[in-house]
């Protein structure tokens with residue numbers, strides 16, 4: 001596998017990232033499942049929970065969609081608090097894990113296979129749409145994903161999502177001190193691409209947007225931004241998750257959580 005920076009469109013991103021998540025799902029759930037909790041809601045590797053953040057508001061009695069729901073842990077938390085949460089994910093294997101945990105936990109999250117840029121729901125179907133590190137940084141046509149969210153939300157509905165903090169794009173994805181040395185421009189939006197040496201095919205893609213890009217995207221789709229949370233790395237939290245660690249977390253934010261209201 002080799003790493004490159006180069007433009008990648010929506011279809012190629014989807015063709016790479018769906019199978020990549022299918023391949024990675026078993027390892028992902030084995031490594032992170034306990035930390036996530038079968039019916040837990042963390043916004044990122046810092047372990048900052050929705051119970052602490054309160055970005056979604058009271059979910060009881062609300063119709064809620066999780067985009068990039070993975071194994072549905074966050075949606076199960078929403079269900080345990082009285083919300084009618086549904087999941088959507090690009091990876092069939094992630095959804096199989098979701099179904100497994102539905103059966104093990106007794107809290108079922110009805111879920112569909114799909115993509116963030118074409119939500120298979122009628123207009124104004126939901127009160128809340130959210131993603132916890134789900135979908136958004138894997139999507140090329142991000143304007144479509146945000147517009148689709150606006151379409152399926154009811155007026156006044158909430159949108160919240162967490163992503164890798166945009167400033168992290170400047171640093172190598174390395175949890176050690178080496179990962180604290182800026183080596184790439186914050187403003188360079190050229191996607192991070194992994195290419196399979198054997199086939200020459202793109203096997204994984206991540207897309208970057210600056211904080212200003214996100215503000216413009218949300219405002220342009222009719223959202224009013226209500227929150228931008230940047231959770232601090234908690235003391236005594238020693239978890240290493242990809243490029244996230246206490247070493248880096250002491251100096252630089254790893255996660256950004258946006259909250260917004262439609263209209």
Ligand SMILES: C[S@@+](CC[C@H](N)C(=O)[O-])C[C@H]1O[C@@H](n2cnc3c(N)ncnc32)[C@H](O)[C@@H]1O
Pocket residue numbers: 014017018021036067068069070071072074088089090091094114115116117131132133134135136138139
């Ligand atoms: C980091 S996981 C987050 C899932 C869950 N919140 C968690 O913490 O485990 C990212 C998820 O986004 C999904 N995903 C990637 N691209 C997507 C797309 N275009 N549409 C919907 N889901 C997508 C992946 O399959 C994966 O399950």
